[in-house]
Amino acid sequence: MRVSRSLPALSRAVALLAPLAVLPLGCAPDAGPTPPNFATAEPTSSATGSPLRSRLSLARHAALHHRLRLEGCLRSEGLEVAVGAQADRLRISLVRWGRTDAWRKGGASHDLASGCVASGSSAGQAGGRLTVEHQGLLEHWDARAMGLEHSFVVEARPPGEGPLSLVLATPGARVQVDASGEAAVLRTPAGRTFHYRGLMAWDASGRRLPAHLGAAESELALVVEDAGAAYPLTIDPLLTSPSWATEGNQASADYGFSVAGAGDVNGDGYDDVVVGAPRLDSGANLDVGGAFVYLGSSAGLGTTAGSIPTSSLGADTYFGFSVAVAGDVDDDGYDDVLIGAPRYDGGEQNEGAAFLFFGGRLGLVTVGAWTVESDQAGAFFGYSVASAGDVNGDGYDDILVGARYYNNGEANEGRAFVYLGGDGGPSTTAAWTAESNQQGARFGRAVASAGDVNGDGFDDVLVGAPRYDNGETDEGRAFLYLGSASGLSSTPAWTAESDQPDAWFGDAVAGAGDVNGDGFDDVLVGAPRYDNGETDEGAAFLYLGSAAGLSTTPAWVAEGDQAGADLGSAVAGAGDLDGDGYDDVVIGAQDYDGAAFNGGRVLVYLGSATGLAPAPVWTAESGQASASLGFSVAAAGDVSGDGRRDLIVGAPGYSNGELSEGQAVLYEGCTAPDSDGDGLCDLVDNCPAVANPAQTDT
Structure with a gap:
């Protein structure tokens, strides 16, 4: 069921808790390709195909997660996500990041077109990634078996004091974070719910960093305690919705x-x-x-x-x-x-x-x-x-x-x-x-x-x-x-x-x-x-x-x-x-x-x-x-x-x-694939990119 992809060489894998899915925790996959610039596809080959199908048309890009019927449309305001062809959409965009005494403005370093490839359009090569290049930060969207993986790579330590925060705007949506700070529910005005969960962060040495979610009205914050961390940092939650x-x-x-x-x-x-x-x-x-x-x-x-x-x-x-x-x-x-x-x-x-x-x-x-x-x-x-x-x-x-x-x-x-x-x-x-x-x-x-x-x-x-x-x-x-x-x-x-x-x-x-x-x-x-x-x-x-x-x-x-x-x-x-x-x-x-x-x-x-x-x-x-x-x-x-x-x-x-x-x-649920051939379905494999039948990696 899962099609596993490596993250860029400067990052390591991360644990994501999603409906019926656990993605890798703290293990080192094979190095992936260099992250692409904004609005280019990163195709991968797969004998079984991928849940994500990407197509580039001028500066417009649509990502279709066919099994979950999630359509992602990258616009100047950020990513829009919908289930099927519904008009009820969730918009997510990085509006600021850094620290409370030294915010940096979010936004792509290249102009985005406002159009979007129509849902159901013929796909090119299976597999792909949507990437937005911000100043000092890369934002990636990848399809995983149970949802859209939303990851960030922060290249260097930003100035200021206090924890590192990435603030996402979700215009019109109601944001509710659970008491543990581990998961959030995003509800559109028409009542469609999306789940944002499995937030994990680690530094260049692979050290796990404390992280939690926070909310204020229509904003969702990803907060990382980065004291003593070796940059670059990777921050990686998952967005999903019931199928x-x-x-x-x-x-x-x-x-x-x-x-x-x-x-x-x-x-x-x-x-x-x-x-x-x-x-x-x-x-x-x-x-x-x-x-x-x-x-x-x-x-x-x-x-x-x-x-x-x-x-x-x-x-x-x-x-x-x-x-x-x-x-x-x-x-x-x-x-x-x-x-x-x-x-x-x-x-x-x-x-x-x-x-x-x-x-x-x-x-x-x-x-x-x-x-x-x-x-x-x-x-x-x-x-x-x-x-x-x-x-x-x-x-x-x-x-x-x-x-x-x-x-x-x-x-x-x-x-x-x-x-x-x-x-x-x-x-x-x-x-x-x-x-x-x-x-x-x-x-x-x-x-x-x-x-x-x-x-x-x-x-x-x-x-x-x-x-x-x-x-x-x-x-x-x-x-x-x-x-x-x-x-x-x-x-x-x-x-x-x-x-x-x-x-x-x-x-x-x-x-x-x-x-x-x-x-x-x-x-x-x-x-x-x-x-x-x-x-x-x-x-x-x-x-x-x-x-x-x-x-x-x-x-x-x-x-x-x-x-x-x-x-x-x-x-x-x-x-x-x-x-x-x-x-x-x-x-x-x-x-x-x-x-x-x-x-x-x-x-x-x-x-x-x-x-x-x-x-x-x-x-x-x-x-x-x-x-x-x-x-x-x-x-x-x-x-x-x-x-x-x-x-x-x-x-x-x-x-x-x-x-x-x-x-x-x-x-x-999940059956195949077993990406690393170690006999464990990717859903329960703590390192699906590395053969690890004993699950001993940390």
Whole structure:
């Protein structure tokens, strides 16, 4: 996926943290060519082509990042960046640099034309760089797999006292920098967001220099502590934007409350996604809800959804509260989609229902859908839905549904139901049910396929009960039930608890895939109210599979490290995002305060032979207060057929014209290339320009 380029000989490589990407840290690549003068292309050859295609036309220059649909247009006012052919553009220009007591004015040392090569124009040789030559400073724009790399080379120490600063103007855009100073969100007046992150700086000897971002209105500052540094200096962040984003376009729709990969519903070889909006209104009926399926293609996800009709549903149904791929329950070669509506009224108020829609050559078949209800008032059946995998090994995928408030001897104990797949679809009678047998435990708040944790050839299921008590009030518990030729076990083969009051362990559960490559599937459990230094920071716990089943103690724990972050409010197996043969995971922290209060955060952790990495390889945050990015997270499969695994993330509190309309965004993963041939995808290689399989370079 990545096309790696060397920086000029006077610089060394730099670490860039971008959506699903880590670029090189502090290693010495082969020397590149001498930097070009302004407005000349620096072509490179590549057998696979480059994400950047450059074309020079007089003094006009356009840089097209085809995969991310980023168009860069260099003008006299600086670089304009847009997604696709949108009129909504972000402008970035260096307006001053140096020190606060001795500023130097930014601006190209050559005149720039105001025109720009049209988007989609035929490209010349693949590869290229846009370079602006300022007095005493070179500014470069390069396409990388996950965005536009924006680097500066400062040739000599400028006069004055204090740190070195480069100030970028972003006219009309709102700039928000997170509390750490490591990332910024740039929001255009029309609501398009761009992320500026991964700021790193180093001197001529390769020494890393402290650096951070700062903001004031429509200006973004890159601040470097350069005391004692050997010049020239290199300063190098990354600008990117999600490759796909859609919105609810209705106030309080909560679009993105639930997201899921839909499998391949039309059999065209591209994976699809489904997004839920449980509070979408239908005419005069409020909070009917909605679910939207977006089909994959060679160009990625479409922006026009195939919505599922809800005209037969009444107000307050909350259709789309939960969404999932059901697998192929009727074995017809098309994946099917499952939608939960926990406040559906059939014969009983708020009994809830689950709806199955079959895939077909033209997409989802939205008539004649399979529907099941709980037949108990207030059960909230469909609060959670998931594929159960194939729990009995008959070749048909099965369905798992949770009813958080189901009563059977104990009020609000909760129940989980499994319906077996077969010719013509699943049965409407549950083949298996389980309960918590404890009042108020909310068993079934979260349900998931665990994969095959013990390697016996049958899929297993995981159920969360976040208010379960066993020594501590509302500590929560997760339950694992093993599959077999006769179906699921009637008693759990494994349970785990948080051993901390009010942790809500089991509020989210997921199969993690096989994160350590031992042949056994592993599981994730979220506890969004877990405390360990910070109140309600939240945590996610990984339990490893084995021939004996799941481990009794977690092999790995991640925490929010911020009070009220609610990390673990959403967890999911991400598949193998970096193409190294180990599955990875994605975790949401819906109330994380980064660039904005309760903006939310998403974190990706990579698998390896030793398990999950202790630190995330990638994070994303929302620059909008109360957007709750990461409220829902899921593997999207491969929506463009490029061999990369993708992620879909929901932000139901997002506003852009309508308050809390919600948003869903897609981020793409990585497989090839391995630029230096050391067996590590460039995304996880700390030095993709130098063979370094042991990752020992510093």
